[in-house]
Amino acid sequence: MNTFQMTAKTLFGLEEVLAEELKNIGAQDIELLRRAVSFRGDQEMMYKANYMLRTAVKVLKPIATFRVRNEIQLYKSIQDILWTDYLTIDHTFAVEATTNSEYFTHSKYAALKVKDAIVDQFRDIYGKRPDIDTRHPDLRINIHISDRQCTVSLDSSGTPLGKRGYRKRQTFAPLSEVLAAGMILLSKWDQKSNFLDPMCGSGTIPIEAALIAKNIPPGFMRDFGFEKWNDFDEALWDKVRKEADSQEKAFEGKIQGFDIERSAVNIAKGNARIAGVDDLIFFRNTDFMDATTEIEPGTIVMNPPYGERLKEEDEIIPFYQDIGSHLKHHYQGWDAWILSGNIRAIKFVGLKPSRRIHLFNGPMECKFHKFEMYRGSKKAVKNPDMTSPKDKS
Numbered sequence: 001m002n003t004f005q006m007t008a009k010t011l012f013g014l015e016e017v018l019a020e021e022l023k024n025i026g027a028q029d030i031e032l033l034r035r036a037v038s039f040r041g042d043q044e045m046m047y048k049a050n051y052m053l054r055t056a057v058k059v060l061k062p063i064a065t066f067r068v069r070n071e072i073q074l075y076k077s078i079q080d081i082l083w084t085d086y087l088t089i090d091h092t093f094a095v096e097a098t099t100n101s102e103y104f105t106h107s108k109y110a111a112l113k114v115k116d117a118i119v120d121q122f123r124d125i126y127g128k129r130p131d132i133d134t135r136h137p138d139l140r141i142n143i144h145i146s147d148r149q150c151t152v153s154l155d156s157s158g159t160p161l162g163k164r165g166y167r168k169r170q171t172f173a174p175l176s177e178v179l180a181a182g183m184i185l186l187s188k189w190d191q192k193s194n195f196l197d198p199m200c201g202s203g204t205i206p207i208e209a210a211l212i213a214k215n216i217p218p219g220f221m222r223d224f225g226f227e228k229w230n231d232f233d234e235a236l237w238d239k240v241r242k243e244a245d246s247q248e249k250a251f252e253g254k255i256q257g258f259d260i261e262r263s264a265v266n267i268a269k270g271n272a273r274i275a276g277v278d279d280l281i282f283f284r285n286t287d288f289m290d291a292t293t294e295i296e297p298g299t300i301v302m303n304p305p306y307g308e309r310l311k312e313e314d315e316i317i318p319f320y321q322d323i324g325s326h327l328k329h330h331y332q333g334w335d336a337w338i339l340s341g342n343i344r345a346i347k348f349v350g351l352k353p354s355r356r357i358h359l360f361n362g363p364m365e366c367k368f369h370k371f372e373m374y375r376g377s378k379k380a381v382k383n384p385d386m387t388s389p390k391d392k393s
């Protein structure tokens with residue numbers, strides 16, 4: 001078995017969930033990094049990782065590492081790689097660079113140098129060069145420079161893995177599919193009991209929940225970068241897909257999605273249909289503050305407005321207070337998880353969080369808090385911070 005080291009990139013706060021996913025698919029030598037997890041496996045594992053990981057953004061396969069201190073050294077080291085092993089003149093390519101180094105302060109400039117080195121190598125050999133395509137290249141090359149250490153990788157995913165392919169239409173401020181899946185996995189929902197997103201927008205959270213509940217691979221609708229590689233093994237890829245698809249399971253619970261906007265509910269329904277899970281999700285056009293649910297308690301994961309557009313600052317605090325009060329009075333027995341980028345407003349939910357997790361929604365720092373709505377005498381605990389908010393997380 002020819003194994004190699006790979007890096008799965010993820011979002012801040014999802015590293016442990018991703019490591020768990022990697023363990024579940026049999027990856028070896030799993031190591032947590034910042035916004036990434038490294039692991040070892042063979043080509044089959046690389047195909048599996050792309051097809052099955054819900055919380056990876058991309059899977060990188062390193063092909064060279066070297067030390068560099070300036071752009072001339074970078075250019076020369078890139079030219080030492082025989083690019084015809086990976087690329088032909090008929091292929092398009094793109095270079096993405098991330099730098100964390102005093103020697104390379106502009107990542108775009110480093111990417112440009114790498115591109116020049118590759119193009120010049122082709123010109124020297126063939127008198128012709130492959131074209132650049134930054135949007136849909138055949139090959140994505142990833143450069144990571146940390147201090148003086150440069151790692152050159154091929155991006156086996158191609159289009160980022162968050163782009164599952166079902167979200168054809170979206171409402172304002174949709175969550176990335178990777179973040180939605182990560183929130184559900186972080187919530188430790190048992191994947192059997194009921195699930196609700198009472199402010200579902202384009203439906204990302206309930207759709208990801210349905211895919212998780214049925215164990216449908218997140219990559220089932222899309223293609224991947226490695227399918228265009230020289231060493232692509234179609235029979236192996238077929239085997240990986242068939243094996244993963246055969247692990248689909250039944251789900252007996254109910255998944256619900258509410259939204260106050262009729263247009264959002266229509267968009268969410270359309271997206272769920274494309275994802276093939278519309279039979280599993282019950283969407284309702286309702287104001288959450290008026291909505292009770294007749295189903296047995298389960299898990300709520302929600303992403304209410306943060307106040308940047310939909311609500312003004314003087315409306316957002318009472319809005320979060322209403323969420324807390326409504327949960328407390330009508331959702332006893334449920335575990336409610338709320339993601340918010342409005343760190344002041346989330347304190348006004350007025351209940352004491354039993355877990356506080358730090359996440360990022362794009363560039364925006366967010367809190368992901370768990371509130372347990374006890375049934376009967378053990379009422380949801382009131383948040384002592386509510387009148388004088390002070391962030392303890």
Ligand SMILES: C[S@@+](CC[C@H](N)C(=O)[O-])C[C@H]1O[C@@H](n2cnc3c(N)ncnc32)[C@H](O)[C@@H]1O
Pocket residue numbers: 170171172173174175176198199200201202203204205258259260261264286287288289303304305306
């Ligand atoms: C930040 S967006 C959710 C985005 C969603 N997670 C997605 O991926 O598309 C918040 C949503 O809450 C909805 N909303 C706001 N107030 C609501 C209420 N009182 N009841 C139900 N939905 C509400 C908005 O219409 C909006 O679609």
